[in-house]
Amino acid sequence: MKAPPFIYHRPETLDDALALLAEHGDEAKVLAGGQSLIPLMALRMGRPAHVVDLGAIDGLAEITEADGAVSLGPLVRHEQANRSDVIAQHAPLVAQTMPHVAHRAIRTQGTVLGSIAHGDPAAEMPAVVIATGATLTATSSSGERTIAAAEFFEGYLDTALRSDEILTDVTFPAWPSTAVSSVVEVARRHGDYALVGVVTTLDITDDIVTDAALAYFGAASTAIRVSAAEQSLIGSSPSREAFDAAATIVAAELAPPADIHGSTAYRKHLAGVLTTRGLTAAVDSIGVPA
Amino acid sequence: MTDTQSSRLAAETATGGSIVDVSFTVNGSATSVTVEARRTLSDVIREDCELTGTHLGCEHGVCGACTVLVDGQPSRSCLMLAAQAEGRDITTIExxxxxxxxxxxxxxxxxxxxxxxxAFCSPGFLMSTVALLDENPDPTSEEIREELSGNLCRCTGYQSIVDGVERAVKIMKGGSK
Amino acid sequence: MSANTSGLVGQSVKRVEDDRLLVGNGRYVADVNPPGVLHAVFLRSPLAHATITSIDATAARRAPGVVAIFTGSDMEAITHPFPPFAMQPDLYTPLYYCLSSTTVRMVGDPVALVLAESRHLAEDALELIEVDYEPLDTVASIAEGLSPTKPQLWEKANGNVLYDHVHTFAPGNESVDAVFAGADRVITERLSCPRQSNQPMETRGSVVEVDPDTGHMTIHNATQSSHMLRWIGAALTGKQSTREAAKGIIANKERRKAFLAGAKSFLKENAEGLKAQDNDGMKSQLKADKSFLKHANLIGVGLLGKDDYPDVVAQDIGGGFGAKGSIAREDVALIAAAGELGRSVKWIEDRVENLMDGGQAREEDLTLSIAVDDDGTFRGLKVDLVIDQGAYPGFPVGAPLASAIMKVMFPGSYNWDAFEMRSRIVATNKGKYVAYRGPWANETWARERMVDIVARALKMSPAEIRLKNLIGDDQMPTAMITGPKIDETMSTKKTLERALELLDIDQFERDRDTALAENHYLGLGIASYHEAAPGPPGYWECVNPGTETLLNEEAQATVETDGSVVVYTSQMPHGQSHETTYGQIVADELGVAIEDVKLVFGDTRRTPFSILGTGGSRGGPIGGGAMKYASRAVREQLVDAASKLLEADVADIEIVNGNVHVAGVPARGVTFAELIAQTAGDGFEATRSYRGKGDGGWSVATHACIVDVDLDTGKVTFPRYLVVEDCGPIINPAIVDGQVRGGVAQGIGAVLYERATYDDDANLQSATYMDYLIPTSMEIPEIEVHHMETLSPGGENDFRGVGEGGMIGAPAAITNAIEDALSPFGARITSQYLPPTKILELAGVISPD
Structure with missing residues (x-):
């Protein structure tokens, strides 16, 4: 199980990296943490002719905060995010998510943006991105463009990133002081990709839900929100009944694909169960009676 | 370079893939190797550094047998190119x-x-445990189980390993190295 | 003379192995790198069943670093096919070569071997070999294996049912059918166990080292059985005509020597039996020969061998669980390739290969009928077993042996009036079925599952119906209905009684009620069994007449002139801690410290012959016994020499900490080295062969567990898991506990996580560790192990094996507990594999897709 040969590039500036991508396009792959790319190559399921390693470029592992919005650079590792005070304070949902990502020995190398760019529908970060409405910045040698969360994930392991672009930034909008959140998932084994998981955010003012996001992973070909369920919550008081009603909508709306680890019926059921659990866990932190 | 090595390198060059020079520190010793870019850190540790205490159980990042410390952080050496270890400080079971x-x-x-x-899995467990206790010198049994859940053992049912970590906590608390 | 033991046997002595293994100094096969070694990879079929219409390696041969490529037809020219290792009459055993040349029968079937200067380069070349396949209809399940309309895997077989045999045991006056007709009721259920895989953390691997000057081969291999690999490996790669073979024996000194030594030893050891015998007598004496395999090996070296027989060296092995007891097709291909090239070659299987072709097991359909009276008295048992052998038989042991053992062990520890078993083996297009830790384990799973089903039907508790029917001490000695003798060591009933004491049933009932509020359902499950570890004398005759000698183990103990103690075993440790346990035994016998005992294993140049090596829970009782008696014989030699030197009676000689002295005067003692020097000896040496003691031989356990089933998610956890085991006197309790817990963990894996999954066209769906799920430390609970140490009437060397039992009992206890948990829904568990989807389907929470 050894990767096929490739041309290895280790540029020292982002511009050099972008120039390489401009030159090699589809034949090139960006290497950040490598936790998805390297096993795919070892299995010879991925065989880029060129690998562009971002590891030698300074300044890509920054976590910054501005007006409450938190931005992460492309070399921010999951474990770095897990320990970041800035994230703990300003992006509590991201902080909540990190311990769910694989195992520590993966998190120490794997990058947050790499997980987003890979777009695995069973991974946590794409769901966090769509739940929060994060903004993604794709950079190529011809410039930068921002992509809204809702536009980014296009299909199974397929995103809006072009082959000459690098995902250089994700910015999570300022976290409202009235928001609560949770990440819940069920996997076959601890640390596995989820059978189904849900990222929940609720904005609650005066005991009324004013905004809600329910973003599912492992439930479709991409991370997916169920707006009908979200809408059902908005305007209501957070309660077990309201949560169960949302769960019923979710279980009806989603039709997750079956695989050897779980049937469609199972995953539908689980999506419903996790909706209630996720909503309950989200409000637990503020003690709203469920 | 032996005849075997130079013959191998000639063949590797002929594949068209990159050959890279990588320098890093292994167990405190500065090391430089010239290898195919596609070689993983685990390949290089085992074959070029001849440190065979690091084991390969799955080569796709699940079993954890190849876990080493990279700048003190537990990492899967099968999921890193050796080239990515440039300038890093690697610790193996040796x-x-x-x-x-x-x-x-x-x-x-x-x-x-x-x-x-x-004990085929032991290098990974030992390195993960060292990293855990470095971070959290007094973990609960649940924390130990969670932290070690990235390492597979097929022999023991894990209880003796968890017990070992708890004993290590006691030894380290006792102040003896 | 009593042994002056240092008292190590019975203690949790620290492992000797760890001194090297835990500092990174282990030497596993992947760590062996002879100079100039070539790296091997196998091209494997992507299709489950197909005809190879062409294979073209031209481009691959030109790829960088490629030294040689062998296709199936290349190998057919230089190797023999695997021979039938017929364990059963009427069994069809296919002939197949190390590589497939015309037909592929499974995904992963090896069709070509590439040798290149690195593994990477070899994998590159692999992609350049062009193979055209003509797909064939596939046989993907037991049902399809039984179907007469599916294509045959083996042309010369009669369909895909390779074995079909009925065994009947009705010792009383009534036939099986009469017993069934006379019982109050008959309860029948069809149970099925999906395919599992052994999955040691170290994959298979072999390094064939060729001496560049002499061409002599040394095979480094992760094998549970180094002698068998040497024998079979050499035999299958020494392809030559009978005439050449005969010429070889005459011309080659080594081969001549081996042939004559084998013949001479056979004639000598069987002199009595051969006297006054005609030709038929010769045949029966061959069968009766206690060292048949040793003699066959020597004679075989002469007859079949290469002029220069290879040596096999196995060092540290990263687990096997039965899978490394097989001689791999890859092993044979590698030896043949090394011979052709005259160069060292190395193959380390990768995990994907291992999941395809490293050994799978346990896939069986079992229909059980129990005839029972209304008061719960068992009357009769009928079993209809079908084993899915996959595409190739495990060599030498696999489905046939599993079925033979199941036939003997199915009645378990219960009283029956009659038993009937039909066994069938079917060929399918799946990975090969090999022995996996307790290869017969599904007799326990199916029987104990069925006992619960019967109890439920009769409204009895699982404990009550077991206690009513288990054979108790008051009936002993007796025999199983299938033949093997039973004495007090078959203590199943006592282990159940002890388990019931340890369980707090009232607390369980309270917890069960509390859990309901969270939509969690608790259940309690038990399973009781005995296993032959190694079984009483005669046991093996019941399983497989005429193969008793397979079980034999030999040990050699020596004291070298420098006084060091070196002992040699025919066992091949791969995780069982032989160096520690044998060290304890030898240290106790010889009165030395364990640090002073060196164990040599796995090296055919130095270790005594055994065909099986490690397997069948024989390491403690048989291998340990051979070791004990060999070292005891050396002790006698030491004491004898010391009595002469010290002018004392042998009865007065003691050995303490390696000091040989007259009792009470240690100051005037001598060390082993001094003793040898002063008596002008050249060391001491004794070899002992052992088959087990005269009675006993049963290892026994009851597993009891409480499961917590979350009906929101279908996830199952274990608030409590306990094992009451009885393996007789324990050599090292920590090692025994580890064996038991490891086995239970594999049982938990089997029920909740692991399945070698194939789709309807026999494509493997679980080819990575993302899909074949080995449980982690978060899934395996704490497992309580409680020991009982029933001694057998016959006294010493009463050790019994404990390597397999954990896995034998766990699936039954767990599935019984889950059915108990789901009893409010009337769930009936008939599959051993219960992933979350299945749990929720059983509880009626969801419907099948």
Whole structure:
């Protein structure tokens, strides 16, 4: 199980990296943490002719905060995010998510943006991105463009990133002081990709839900929100009944694909169960009676 | 370079893939290798550094047998290109014992606890445990189980390994190395 | 003379192995790198069943670093096919070569071997070999294996049912059918166990080292059985005509020597039996020969061998669980390739290969009928077993042996009036079925599952119906209905009684009620069994007449002139801690410290012959016994020499900490080295062969567990898991506990996580560790192990094996507990594999897709 040969590039500036991508396009792959790319190559399921390693470029592992919005650079590792005070304070949902990502020995190398760019529908970060409405910045040698969360994930392991672009930034909008959140998932084994998981955010003012996001992973070909369920919550008081009603909508709306680890019926059921659990866990932190 | 190595390198060059020079530190020793870029850190540790204590159980990042410390952080050496280790500080199981052969408390504790059987997985468990206790010197049993859940053992049912970590905590708290 | 033991046997002595293994100094096969070694990879079929219409390696041969490529037809020219290792009459055993040349029968079937200067380069070349396949209809399940309309895997077989045999045991006056007709009721259920895989953390691997000057081969291999690999490996790669073979024996000194030594030894050891015998007598004496395999090996070296027989060296092994007891097709291909090239070659299987072709097991359909009276008295048992052998038989042991053992062990520890078993083996297009830790384990799973089903039907508790029917001490000695003798060591009933004491049933009932509020359902499950570890004398005759000698183990103990103690075993440790347990035994016998005992294993140049090596829970009782008696014989030699030197009676000689002296005067003692020097000896040496003691031989356990089933998610956890085991006197309790817990963990894996999954066209769906799920430390609970140490009437060397039992009992206890948990829904568990989807389907929470 050894990767096929490739041309290895280790540029020292982002511009050099972008120039390489401009030159090699589809034949090139960006290497950040490598936790998805390297096993795919070892299995010879991925065989880029060129690998562009971002590891030698300074300044890509920054976590910054501005007006409450938190931005992460492309070399921010999951474990770095897990320990970041800035994230703990300003992006509590991201902080909540990190311990769910694989195992520590993966998190120490794997990058947050790499997980987003890979777009695995069973991974946590794409769901966090769509739940929060994060903004993604794709950079190529011809410039930068921002992509809204809702536009980014296009299909199974397929995103809006072009082959000459690098995902250089994700910015999570300022976290409202009235928001609560949770990440819940069920996997076959601890640390596995989820059978189904849900990222929940609720904005609650005066005991009324004013905004809600329910973003599912492992439930479709991409991370997916169920707006009908979200809408059902908005305007209501957070309660077990309201949560169960949302769960019923979710279980009806989603039709997750079956695989050897779980049937469609199972995953539908689980999506419903996790909706209630996720909503309950989200409000637990503020003690709203469920 | 032996005849075998130079013949191999010639063939590797002919594949059209990159050959790279990589320098890093392994168990305190500065090391430089010239290898195919596609070689993983685990390939290079085992074959070029001839440190065979790091094992390959799955080569796709699940079993954890290849876990080493990279700048003190536990990492899957099968999921890193050797080239990515440029300038890094690598610790393998061979680097745990003291220069005089004095065992690391985690090694001692695992022996005391009958931690392993075939021990093929042990390098990964030992490195993960060292990293865990470095971070959290007094973990609960649940924390130990969670932290070690990235390492597979097929022999023991894990209980003896968890017991070994708990013993290591006691030894390390006792102040002895 | 009593042994002056240092008292190590019975203690949790620290492992000797850890001194090297836990500092990174282990030497596993992947760590062996002879100079100039070539790296091997196998091209494997992507299709489950197909005809190879062409294979073209031209481009691959030109790829960088490629030294040689062998296709199936290349190998057919230089190797023999695997021979039938017929364990059963009427069994069809296919002939197949190390590589497939015309037909592929499974995904992963090896069709070509590439040798290149690195593994990476070899994998590159692999992609350049062009193979055209003509797909064939596939046989993907037991049902399809039984179907007469599916294509045959083996042309010369009669369909895909390779074995079909009925065994009947009705010792009383009534036939099986009469017993069934006379019982109050008959309860029948069809149970099925999906395919599992052994999955040691170290994959298979072999390094064939060729001496560049002499061409002599040394095979480094992760094998549970180094002698068998040497024998079979050499035999299958020494392809030559009978005439050449005969010429070889005459011309080659080594081969001549081996042939004559084998013949001479056979004639000598069987002199009595051969006297006054005609030709038929010769045949029966061959069968009766206690060292048949040793003699066959020597004679075989002469007859079949290469002029220069290879040596096999196995060092540290990263687990096997039965899978490394097989001789791999890859092993044979590698030896043949090394011979052709005259160069060292190395193959380390990768995990994907291992999941395809490293050994799978346990896939069986079992229909059980129990005839029972209304008061719960068992009357009769009928079993209809079908084993899915996959595409190739495990060599030498696999489905046939599993079925033979199941036939003997199915009645378990219960009283029956009659038993009937039909066994069938079917060929399918799946990975090969090999022995996996307790290869017969599904007799326990199916029987104990069925006992619960019967109890439920009769409204009895699982404990009550077991206690009513288990054979108790008051009936002993007796025999199983299938033949093997039973004495007090078959203590199943006592282990159940002890388990019931340890369980707090009232607390369980309270917890069960509390859990309901969270939509969690608790259940309690038990399973009781005995296993032959190694079984009483005669046991093996019941399983497989005429193969008793397979079980034999030999040990050699020596004291070298420098006084060091070196002992040699025919066992091949791969995680069982032989160096420690044998060290304890030898240290106790010889009165030395365990640090002073060196164990040599796995090296055919130095270790005594055994065909099986490690397997069948024989390491403690048989291998340990051979070791004990060999070292005891050396002790006698030491004491004898010391009595002469010290002018004392042998009865007065003691050995303490390696000091041989007259009792009470240690100051005037001598060390082993001094003793040898002063008596002008050249060391001491004794070899002992052992088959087990005269009675006993049963290892026994009851597993009891409480499961917590979350009906929101279908996830199952274990608030409590306990094992009451009885393996007789324990050599090292920590090692025994580890064996038991490891086995239970594999049982938990089997029920909740692991399945070698194939789709309807026999494509493997679980080819990575993302899909074949080995449980982690978060899934395996704490497992309580409680020991009982029933001694057998016959006294010493009463050790019994404990390597397999954990896995034998766990699936039954767990599935019984889950059915108990789901009893409010009337769930009936008939599959051994219960992933979350299945749990929720059983509880009626969801419907099948």
């Amino acid at each position: 680097g745990l014992a003291g220069p005089d052969g004095e065992l690391h408390p985690v090694q001692q504790a695992m022996m005391d606890a009958h931690g392993f059987q075939c």
